[in-house]
Amino acid sequence: MNFCSHCGAPVTLRIPPGDQLPRHVCDRCHTIHYLNPKLIVGAIPEWGERILLCKRAIEPRYGKWTLPAGFMENEETTAEAARRETAEEACARIEVSEIYSLINVAYISQVHILYRARLLDLDFGPGPESLEVRLFEEHEIPWNELAFRSVAMTLRYYFEDRREGRFRFHVADIPAPSPAAAA
């Protein structure tokens, strides 16, 4: 952030009086600009024993598989975001049930929330951000071709819970990748 989005003057980064952290502050109109974490919300759409994944047609992770999920929009609820993202990425209609996982990805200032959901019919297909959409049995999951660690983690919890016959709410943190792993 270089300029005040309210009045257009340059901003400076400093700790405002009474605050603890540096913020982008406008010295002309005195607006303090806060940056906050973003919510990524999605679903685990179930059809019997199978679950729906999307192959990404966009960066990051072009060509990798993911659960339908994306940035939550203003003025929607988390359940509405899960339904909307599933409609946009997989052209699919779902009935959302409970929140299944909440995963902190603090090093990129994101919180990921995934809902369990029931696919309402088999009339789905790739939206503009997907190359392909299909249903996977557990043994077919492309574990080495998953786009995000939060998705891999959620799917591991999911199949483990399913084997144990009870689903519970999972909360976890994903640490920053080590420099070696990121390279």
Add this chain to the structure above:
Amino acid sequence: MNFCSHCGAPVTLRIPPGDQLPRHVCDRCHTIHYLNPKLIVGAIPEWGERILLCKRAIEPRYGKWTLPAGFMENEETTAEAARRETAEEACARIEVSEIYSLINVAYISQVHILYRARLLDLDFGPGPESLEVRLFEEHEIPWNELAFRSVAMTLRYYFEDRREGRFRFHVADIPAPSPAAAA
């Protein structure tokens, strides 16, 4: 938003190609500015049968009682946010346990998350944003003087669950107040 925070040029509000919603778009540097919901995170600090509330020293709801909670910061986890907010508002140290409630307040683009937590000692007191901090038995809760509906809702769930001897995760939506109630 009137100006591009990246280059300072005026922005226009329109639907970018391939998008579904109007965004603030910069015609000079082509940055698309997204506005997303904010996370408010806090705790229900327990000390035996009592829970800690803070009397607000700031607007909105100056003088009303609330659980310690506030805007989540970039690069922290939800549990870290709950601990930090409790330290800032009540000068109190807590051990957080599970996420207890997630409440959508879509009409103001917020998601509120409250953790169950154990107060580690009785060395607490008002931080700069609080007038007073104290412990309340259930029968002492100032139900008509609570600052926010998400706090009232969470406390109602909490005491009901406690009476039933089991705490479970609650997800709820708070609708916009009716014009009559807001007046």
